[in-house]
Amino acid sequence: MAVSDAVDETIIQQEIINVYECKCCLTRYDERYGDPQNDIEKGTPFDTLTDYCCPVCEAPVVEFSLIEA
Numbered sequence: 001m002a003v004s005d006a007v008d009e010t011i012i013q014q015e016i017i018n019v020y021e022c023k024c025c026l027t028r029y030d031e032r033y034g035d036p037q038n039d040i041e042k043g044t045p046f047d048t049l050t051d052y053c054c055p056v057c058e059a060p061v062v063e064f065s066l067i068e069a
Helices: 005-013
Strands: 019-022 028-032 064-068
Touching: none
Parallel strands: none
Antiparallel strands: 019 028, 019 064
16 A cells, blocks of 8 residues: 555545534534533534533524534
8 A cells, every 4th residue: 555545545534523613602512522511422413402502601502603624
């Protein structure tokens, strides 16, 4: 395997991580960590959190916006 093939494979295997930020208080939800305060497991996609509220200011899920992908 050539070095360039190894690099290409590494890039393909990288996982896309989404981070969402509360517009009210700038708290972040990172899918890699979940939200232990709200009993949300690591790896839980933000899109599945229909009744989610910010753990700091209690803003609803609609007040979060994607900041990294």
